[in-house]
Amino acid sequence: MERTEFLLETCVLAGKIMLENGAEMSRVEDTMNRIAASYGEEVGTSFVTQTVVLMGLQSTKDVQMQRIEERTTNLGKIAKVNTYSRAFAENKLSLQDLNTCLVILDQAKSYRSRVSKIISAAIVSGCLMVMLGGTWPDFLATCLVGAGGYGAYDWCEQRLNLKFINELVASIILGVLAFLCVDIGIAHSLDHMIIGSIMPLVPGVAITNAVRDLQAGHMLAGISRAVEALIVALMIGAGIAIAFSFMH
Amino acid sequence: MLGWGLKLVEQLVLSFLTSVGFGMIQLVPKKELVYSGLSGMGGWFIYWIALECQINVTLATFLGSLTIAGLSYWFAVIRKKPSTMYNIPGIVALVPGAVSYQMTYSLIIGRYNQATYYSIRMLSLAGAIAGGLIIWDLGLRLVKERKQK
Numbered sequence: 436m437e438r439t440e441f442l443l444e445t446c447v448l449a450g451k452i453m454l455e456n457g458a459e460m461s462r463v464e465d466t467m468n469r470i471a472a473s474y475g476e477e478v479g480t481s482f483v484t485q486t487v488v489l490m491g492l493q494s495t496k497d498v499q500m501q502r503i504e505e506r507t508t509n510l511g512k513i514a515k516v517n518t519y520s521r522a523f524a525e526n527k528l529s530l531q532d533l534n535t536c537l538v539i540l541d542q543a544k545s546y547r548s549r550v551s552k553i554i555s556a557a558i559v560s561g562c563l564m565v566m567l568g569g570t571w572p573d574f575l576a577t578c579l580v581g582a583g584g585y586g587a588y589d590w591c592e593q594r595l596n597l598k599f600i601n602e603l604v605a606s607i608i609l610g611v612l613a614f615l616c617v618d619i620g621i622a623h624s625l626d627h628m629i630i631g632s633i634m635p636l637v638p639g640v641a642i643t644n645a646v647r648d649l650q651a652g653h654m655l656a657g658i659s660r661a662v663e664a665l666i667v668a669l670m671i672g673a674g675i676a677i678a679f680s681f682m683h
Numbered sequence: 684m685l686g687w688g689l690k691l692v693e694q695l696v697l698s699f700l701t702s703v704g705f706g707m708i709q710l711v712p713k714k715e716l717v718y719s720g721l722s723g724m725g726g727w728f729i730y731w732i733a734l735e736c737q738i739n740v741t742l743a744t745f746l747g748s749l750t751i752a753g754l755s756y757w758f759a760v761i762r763k764k765p766s767t768m769y770n771i772p773g774i775v776a777l778v779p780g781a782v783s784y785q786m787t788y789s790l791i792i793g794r795y796n797q798a799t800y801y802s803i804r805m806l807s808l809a810g811a812i813a814g815g816l817i818i819w820d821l822g823l824r825l826v827k828e829r830k831q832k
Contacts, residue, residue, distance in 0.1 A: 555707035562697040639780030646813035672787025
């Protein structure tokens with residue numbers, strides 16, 4: 436009895452870490468069921484959406500639940516959970532070790548500095564601006580605007596931490612910056628600059644993942660992810676519109 | 684012809700950098716960044732060639748995402764890491780992010796015809812990318828089931 440409870444706790448913890456860091460639903464359920472299956476052939480039944488992880492075993496009546504409060508994207512942590520669960524399935528880790536590893540991983544802070552994220556956002560903005568039809572003379576200005584926008588977003592996330600308002604504030608700042616660049620004369624095409632520099636913020640991947648979830652039969656998760664992505668897109672559109680009406 | 688070649692090199696380098704940069708933002712481990720970049724580059728290469736051959740955008744996006752999914756499953760097997768680490772940064776250049784912004788922006792400034800156009804375009808692009816990824820999922824599952832028998 437004790438042992439199955441501990442197994443459930445470990446499975447749910449693995450699921451929680453994966454969901455908090457942006458894994459797809461089918462991957463989360465698959466990993467949790469696989470951990471259960473490699474521990475004495477237990478058959479797990481799991482249900483996950485964006486906000487909750489539920490898991491039970493068919494041999495007992497216990498069900499464990501975890502609430503997911505914050506969601507970010509950290510593909511490194513997903514990869515780690517995957518490695519641990521593989522090692523567990525191959526009997527290289529005991530259940531106790533797996534649980535300890537997961538607890539440590541859950542509390543670990545992200546290991547990349549804010550500066551490197553902002554620089555990457557700058558590169559992404561500049562490159563995508565040229566790829567989506569912009570011209571090379573606007574490259575540096577777009578990098579600057581993209582870095583400014585992402586920096587503002589990161590700052591809001593740390594200080595304000597209000598979902599959706601972060602994106603709104605960031606895109607207002609981004610719009611103002613882009614407008615200033617054109618005004619000073621270091622850039623020419625406002626449209627291409629805006630499209631390039633919002634790319635690190637925009638929920639393109641979330642929209643695609645929503646369609647994937649829906650296809651895999653995770654109806655609740657797919658719909659909630661799609662609605663979240665739409666609200667984010669709406670906030671970004673609103674932010675740019677507000678910035679334009681300021682500056683005109 | 685030389686101009687075309689230069690343009691191709693430019694697109695390849697830019698798409699590689701984009702995927703690596705997005706991988707950095709999404710905290711892909713450093714050792715895997717090159718592979719994320721390669722999958723993005725492969726996908727954009729196919730997409731770009733398809734557009735040059737006058738194939739329409741949705742179909743070109745579908746072909747691109749099919750390539751990315753294939754590459755990322757291959758990398759997942761040889762690197763023993765989940766395929767998400769390669770396909771999420773890979774699809775970022777194809778994904779309808781800019782279109783979703785154009786849609787909401789047109790909605791807010793009251794250009795409803797344009798908003799409808801962009802929203803349909805967004806759905807078809809997202810569907811095309813998801814379709815490309817899903818076809819690989821299904822294919823691999825079939826192969827696995829056949830092996831188990």
